[in-house]
Amino acid sequence: MSRTKPATDPLIAQLRTLLPASCIVADPVSMKPYECDGLSAYRQIPRVVVLPETVEQVQAVMKTCQQTGTPIVPRGAGTSLSGGAMPHKNGVVLSLARLNSILQIDEDNRTARVQAGVRNLQISEAVQHLGLYYAPDPSSQIACTIGGNVAENAGGVHCLKYGLTVHNILQVKMVNLDGELISIGSTALDSPGYDLLALLMGSEGMLGIVVEVLVRLLPRPKVARVLMAAYDDIEKAGNAVASVIAAGVIPGGFEMMDKAAIQASEDFVRAGYPTDATAILLCELDGTEDDVVAQVEKVEKLLASSGAVDIRLASDEQQRVRFWSGRKNAFPAMGRISPDYYCMDGTIPRKELGNVLTCISGLSDKYGLRVANVFHAGDGNLHPLILYDANQPDEFEKAEAFGAEILDLCVAVGGTITGEHGVGVEKIDRMCVQFDQASLSQFLAVRKAFDPDGLLNPDKAVPTLARCAEFNAMHVHHGQLAHPELERF
Amino acid sequence: MPCLAAEITSAVASAYTIRTPLNITGAGTKSFLGQQATNNQPLDVTGHTGIVEYDPAELVMVARAGTSLSEIENVLNENGQMLGFEPPFADAGATLGGAVAAGLAGPRRAYAGAVRDFVLGSTFINGKGEPVTAGGKVMKNVAGFDLFRPMARSMGTLGVMLKIALRLLPLPEVEKTLLHEETDELAALRKMNHWPVETQAISAASWDGANIRIRLSGSASGIEHARSVIGGDYITGTNYWQDLNNFRLDFFQQAGRLWRIGLAPMSESFGPESRQLVDWGGAQRWLKSDEPAVSIRTRASQLGGHADCFSQDPGVATFHPLEGNVLAVNKRLKTALDPAGILNPGRLHPEF
Numbered sequence: 001m002s003r004t005k006p007a008t009d010p011l012i013a014q015l016r017t018l019l020p021a022s023c024i025v026a027d028p029v030s031m032k033p034y035e036c037d038g039l040s041a042y043r044q045i046p047r048v049v050v051l052p053e054t055v056e057q058v059q060a061v062m063k064t065c066q067q068t069g070t071p072i073v074p075r076g077a078g079t080s081l082s083g084g085a086m087p088h089k090n091g092v093v094l095s096l097a098r099l100n101s102i103l104q105i106d107e108d109n110r111t112a113r114v115q116a117g118v119r120n121l122q123i124s125e126a127v128q129h130l131g132l133y134y135a136p137d138p139s140s141q142i143a144c145t146i147g148g149n150v151a152e153n154a155g156g157v158h159c160l161k162y163g164l165t166v167h168n169i170l171q172v173k174m175v176n177l178d179g180e181l182i183s184i185g186s187t188a189l190d191s192p193g194y195d196l197l198a199l200l201m202g203s204e205g206m207l208g209i210v211v212e213v214l215v216r217l218l219p220r221p222k223v224a225r226v227l228m229a230a231y232d233d234i235e236k237a238g239n240a241v242a243s244v245i246a247a248g249v250i251p252g253g254f255e256m257m258d259k260a261a262i263q264a265s266e267d268f269v270r271a272g273y274p275t276d277a278t279a280i281l282l283c284e285l286d287g288t289e290d291d292v293v294a295q296v297e298k299v300e301k302l303l304a305s306s307g308a309v310d311i312r313l314a315s316d317e318q319q320r321v322r323f324w325s326g327r328k329n330a331f332p333a334m335g336r337i338s339p340d341y342y343c344m345d346g347t348i349p350r351k352e353l354g355n356v357l358t359c360i361s362g363l364s365d366k367y368g369l370r371v372a373n374v375f376h377a378g379d380g381n382l383h384p385l386i387l388y389d390a391n392q393p394d395e396f397e398k399a400e401a402f403g404a405e406i407l408d409l410c411v412a413v414g415g416t417i418t419g420e421h422g423v424g425v426e427k428i429d430r431m432c433v434q435f436d437q438a439s440l441s442q443f444l445a446v447r448k449a450f451d452p453d454g455l456l457n458p459d460k461a462v463p464t465l466a467r468c469a470e471f472n473a474m475h476v477h478h479g480q481l482a483h484p485e486l487e488r489f
Numbered sequence: 490m491p492c493l494a495a496e497i498t499s500a501v502a503s504a505y506t507i508r509t510p511l512n513i514t515g516a517g518t519k520s521f522l523g524q525q526a527t528n529n530q531p532l533d534v535t536g537h538t539g540i541v542e543y544d545p546a547e548l549v550m551v552a553r554a555g556t557s558l559s560e561i562e563n564v565l566n567e568n569g570q571m572l573g574f575e576p577p578f579a580d581a582g583a584t585l586g587g588a589v590a591a592g593l594a595g596p597r598r599a600y601a602g603a604v605r606d607f608v609l610g611s612t613f614i615n616g617k618g619e620p621v622t623a624g625g626k627v628m629k630n631v632a633g634f635d636l637f638r639p640m641a642r643s644m645g646t647l648g649v650m651l652k653i654a655l656r657l658l659p660l661p662e663v664e665k666t667l668l669h670e671e672t673d674e675l676a677a678l679r680k681m682n683h684w685p686v687e688t689q690a691i692s693a694a695s696w697d698g699a700n701i702r703i704r705l706s707g708s709a710s711g712i713e714h715a716r717s718v719i720g721g722d723y724i725t726g727t728n729y730w731q732d733l734n735n736f737r738l739d740f741f742q743q744a745g746r747l748w749r750i751g752l753a754p755m756s757e758s759f760g761p762e763s764r765q766l767v768d769w770g771g772a773q774r775w776l777k778s779d780e781p782a783v784s785i786r787t788r789a790s791q792l793g794g795h796a797d798c799f800s801q802d803p804g805v806a807t808f809h810p811l812e813g814n815v816l817a818v819n820k821r822l823k824t825a826l827d828p829a830g831i832l833n834p835g836r837l838h839p840e841f
Contacts, residue, residue, distance in 0.1 A: 108682065108755040153631045160628065166638070167606050182814045188751035188794040189598065189772045190642065192809040193819040193838065195605055198638035202631040221689070242546035248569055248659030287689045291711030347627040349547050379628035419629035427632075434632055438619040442826065443634045449825035450818075462633065 011068055011092075012048050018060040023098070025049040034093050037078040037085040038140070041342075041396055042425055046073065046087030051095045055173075055181060055211045058094070062209065063179035065092055071458050074205040076117065076148030079140040081343055082424030084152065084204050088458055096147045099211060102126050109187065110217040111170060116147025116210045120154075123215060132217040135162035138420065139328065147210040153202030155420035157253040157327075160378035161286075164420070166201040168216050174200065174208035177451055187214065199446075204422055205457040207450040221286035224252060225296050226320045229308040230277035234258060237279040238353035240306035241377045244283065244299055245350075251299070252286035254378030258357065261330050261372040261385070268333035271326025272319070274310055281308075281377065282327055284320075330374045331385065338370065338387035342399045346410030347381045347419035359409055360384055367402040369395070381419035382410070408433055423461045431461075432468035433475075440465060492536035494612075494620070494651050500532055501649055501831075502618025510831045513645040515555065515587035518578035521801045522591055523644050523808065523836040535584060537651060542626070545570060548657045549609065549626050554586025554650040561585060565657060573597060573658040574604045577734045586650045592642030595734040596693035596704065599754065599769040605641035607656045613640065613648030616827025626654040639822070644837040647826045661692070661706035666729060669701040669721035674758050674767075677701050681770040682754050690715035693730055694770040697740065704730060733768065740766045740775065746802060748776040748785055752794035759788065786810070811838055 012026050025031055026048045036043045047070075052058045065072050071091030078085050087093050099115035102123070106112070107130050112123055120141040124133040137156035138144055144154065149165045150172060162168070171185035185197040200207055231237040237256055244251065257265065259278050266273045273280055281303070285295040296313060303311050314320035326333075334341040348356050357373060364371045370387040384406055388399040407417040407430045417423070417430040431440065443462045450456070463471070491497045504511050512529040537555040545568040552561060558572075558579035565571050575595025576588035589611075592604045610624025613636075623636035640650055671677045677696040684691060684703070690711050693704035703719060705712045716723075732738045741747065743764055750759055754771035766775040778785065782798060782805045789796035795809035811819055816838075823830070823841040830841065 106753075108679075109753045110682075111753070153635075155629050163602070163606065164629065166635070167602060176814075176818075180814050182818060184815070184818075186751075186793055186795070187753035187756075189769065190592075190603060190751055192795045192797075193811045193815060194647070194822050195639040195642055196815075196818060196822065198605055198635045199822070202635055245548055245659075246546040248662070250659065287707075288711060288714050290714040291689070291708055294708040294710045347625075347629045349544075349549070349627060351544060351547060376629070381629045414625070415627050416625050416630040416632050418632050419627070420631060422631055423633075431632060435622065438615075439621045439623065439633065442615055442619070442621040442623075442636065445825040446634050446636065446822065449821040 009047065011064070011070055014064055014068070015048065015050060015061065018064065019050060019052060019057055023051045023053060023057065025051070034075065034078070034087060034095070037075075037080040037083060039081055039083040039086070039424065039426055042083045042086050044087045044089055046093045047090055049093040049095060051098050053098045055099070055175070058099075058175050058209055058211055059179040059181060061092065061094060062175050062177055065455060066177045066179070069453060069455065071455050072209070073457055074147075074151065074209050076145030076151070077119065077140070077143045079144040079148065080152065080422060080424060081345070082418065082422040082426040084422050084424035084457070084460060086425055091458075094209060096145065096209070096211070103212070111187065111214055112217055113212065113214050114146055115212055117145050120144050120146060120149055127217055131220050133220050134215050135168055135218050136165050139331070146213050146215065150201060150210045150213060151203065151205045152420070152422045155376070155381065157255060157376060160254060160376070161250045161252050162218065166198055169197065169201070169213060170216055171214035172197060172200055172210055173212035174210050176208045177455060181211070182208065185214070202422065204424065204461040206447055206461055207456070221252065223289050223292045224284055224286040224320065225292055226282055226284045226314045226323050227296065227299060227303065228273070228312045228314070228323050229281045229283070229303040230274045230310040231279045231281070231307065232277065232309055233307070234279045234357050235354035236307040237281055238350065238377075240281060240303055240308065242350055243302050243306050245378070247298065247302055249285070249295055249299055251283045251378060253282065253284040254376070255282045255327050256280070256375040256377040257327060257330060258373040260370065261374050264333040264337050264372060265326035265330050268336055269325045269329045271322050273326055277309070282323055327374065330372070334372060334385050334387060339389040339391065340387070340396075342386040342388060342403055344384045344386065344403045344406050345381070345418050345421040346407050346415055347379070348410050348413050348415035350377070350380045352413040352415070356382065356409060356413060360406055363402055363405050367398050369399060369402055376419070379419075380415065404430060425460055428460065428463045429467070429471045431463050432471045437465060437468070440468060490533045490536045494537065497532070497534060497537060497649060497651065498614050498618055498620055501614045501616070504530065504831050505616060505618045505829055508829050508831065510834050513649055513833055515584040516557070516582040518581045518583040519587060519591045519593070521799065524806065524839065525836055526834065529834070532649065534586060534649060540564060541652060549654060550657060551626055551652060551654045552585050553652055554584065556585050558583045558585060558588055566660070569660045570657045571660050572655065573601045573607050575734060576604070577736070580735070585653055589641050589650065589653055590643060590645045596695065596730050596768060599694070599772050600692050601658065603641065605638040608637050608641055609654040609656050611637040611640050611650050611654070612652040613650045615648050616829055616832050620651070621648065624654065628656060636826070645833040646823060646837045646841070647832065649832065663709050663712050664692070664704065664706045665712055665723050667703045667705065667716060667719055667721040668724045669703060669719065670699070671696065671701050672699055677767070678755055678771045684719050688715040688718060695733060696767040698765070702729060733766075738766070740764070740777070743777045745777040745779045746798055746800040746805070748778060749797045749799055750774040750776055750789050750794060752789070752792050756792045756794065759792070806839060808837060811840070816840060
């Protein structure tokens with residue numbers, strides 16, 4: 001039996017005693033928007049969706065779920081690209097979207113206290129008049145919520161210099177399965193006891209439900225300039241990135257796009273990219289006027305000596321925005337040249353870039369699927385976009401297999417299967433490639449310490465050992481695991 | 490003394506089998522922190538040394554936990570890079586593992602990040618003697634629970650670290666310190682917290698009751714700009730920040746217990762009567778005081794912060810006590826990693 005009818009479901013009846021009717025969605029048609037997140041290939045209608053309006057209501061829902069053994073899938077804006085918010089068929093989707101108040105802005109200490117459902121960009125907008133902003137800027141920042149950012153440890157294009165979510169949060173209030181409200185961290189830069197704040201970041205909703213977050217705000221840099229450099233060889237572009245960083249410059253943003261991505265973006269938004277280039281780099285330098293001028297001069301020289309065929313400094317703010325618009329629209333640009341695309345998210349040591357891109361190109365031939373690469377070059381976070389057509393039989397499966405090989409490759413060169421999108425349901429089997437049994441057992445033990453019955457976002461992020469045994473049995477080649485020679489880091 | 494990972498692993502595994510508590514020791518430069526039971530079996534990890542991987546263009550280093558900070562800092566310095574968390578006691582022989590486990594960060598903390606912010610991954614032996622790897626050696630990585638950053642400040646109670654991957658920072662082109670007279674505490678706090686709006690060049694800010702000292706790091710032109718905003722005179726010929734970081738300033742030689750108070754930077758004055766040295770732009774306040782521990786800790790809690798006692802005193806716990814459900818969650822994490830409670834029991838908190 002997949003689902004009980006809402007009218008006779010005792011769980012829903014109980015939830016109705018705890019929440020106003022407007023906070024419960026139980027009919028299948030209205031639940032449809034909740035059946036998936038940004039990874040729309042994985043869908044599941046939940047048993048019920050609740051949208052609490054107060055922290056007390058979240059606590060009441062959690063207690064009920066614990067008492068009834070009901071799985072809970074927390075959800076922010078549903079922008080996850082790894083199926084982290086995909087519902088459980090017997091479970092509650094716990095949406096934090098209505099906990100959307102900015103509670104306090106402390107200009108003196110440069111912090112903002114916000115509820116979990118506040119959108120990432122909303123924070124920066126609310127403090128703009130103070131010359132401040134919230135630094136992590138995932139590309140979904142217009143929609144994604146801070147609670148979801150905590151659950152995924154979200155990054156963005158500026159994290160090489162300004163850090164990930166984990167580096168920009170001081171305190172989190174979360175509700176555990178007992179319905180208790182726990183305050184982790186403080187207004188100080190560190191807090192007594194273990195660094196539970198770090199543990200909570202990127203824990204994909206498996207340790208508790210985030211209801212409130214205290215974020216650090218940064219002074220907005222006075223000046224930002226962007227350099228675009230074009231290359232006729234991807235390896236040269238990769239070496240240019242290494243040379244800038246080795247020279248002691250940490251750019252605010254440092255992005256790379258390959259030929260396929262350049263052409264699609266250029267056709268879409270006319271960003272002014274040279275379409276005959278094999279790769280381009282976008283390097284943004286920010287700070288005070290004097291500092292930026294000095295850095296631009298230094299980076300320009302480095303890019304020139306690294307073999308760039310063309311280097312352009314955005315002459316004004318308008319051109320800077322235009323240069324970035326190509327990168328920021330790279331994903332929708334793919335939507336114009338392919339019915340569907342599948343976005344991957346591995347991180348590699350930068351020096352492996354040329355090697356990895358060559359292998360990806362080989363895999364593209366093997367699977368008969370086109371691929372475009374955009375890359376947070378500064379921190380090694382690669383986003384290959386695999387182009388496919390979901391209406392063709394087996395094409396999504398092929399795209400998934402292609403993606404899985406890319407992730408295995410990332411692990412093989414000393415990287416990771418996910419830089420910022422999370423494991424979710426998407427990459428759960430790849431966890432068996434990246435981590436050995438002892439490490440996975442340790443993750444499971446930590447999970448169990450917070451959630452003995454496995455009710456919080458079940459079947460995601462950390463695979464069971466049984467699942468990995470089965471996976472590894474299927475992926476043994478010639479009696480060996482893939483890349484058995486690897487020391488995992 | 491075990492040198493190899495396998496030897497350390499089997500030492501922990503045997504201790505787990507016979508439920509023998511261990512005192513994990515490095516160079517012992519921070520033995521004054523936390524309560525150490527004298528009858529535990531020592532596990533010296535200073536033999537497990539060596540830089541495993543370092544490519545300056547990656548801004549990443551992987552090193553074994555017993556490697557001395559001075560070795561690491563020398564290699565980094567030759568390549569124009571540094572440890573962004575400025576750990577103390579490198580001169581005294583401190584090891585990387587000890588620096589991470591104690592989690593003490595230097596004056597750059599408020600501007601560049603904590604020790605944990607520079608840890609990218611770790612392989613450690615858990616309390617059952619099993620080697621666990623969390624994180625990796627790349628900048629962005631969200632696969633698996635973050636069990637590597639919590640190694641920082643855990644005082645060795647969650648695992649015996651074997652290998653640590655670190656994110657590095659480039660050495661600034663120029664570094665200079667400005668002296669800015671200010672005798673009023675609130676005015677000093679306000680200045681230290683409002684100047685950075687104008688510049689990214691500030692890498693340290695302290696106030697000693699008479700003067701604010703501001704360290705500027707960056708390009709020559711960036712620093713000149715910051716000076717034009719801030720004012721004050723450059724000071725030369727002192728090792729002020731190293732002396733502050735290593736407890737060598739005269740302030741630390743005064744009588745009374747040494748307290749480290751962690752607060753939001755613009756919190757009100759912690760105690761005008763106590764002798765104090767304000768660091769991290771106000772977020773870390775060193776106090777010399779004979780006031781009873783409980784009253785200092787109560788006041789810190791009321792201000793939303795905490796107080797650690799850096800003077801060894803059998804009657805006073807080093808670290809600010811944990812309470813309620815936060816204590817419960819801490820215990821649960823400890824048990825998940827060290828079910829028999831054999832790794833430095835009681836060193837961080839008396840309850841575990």
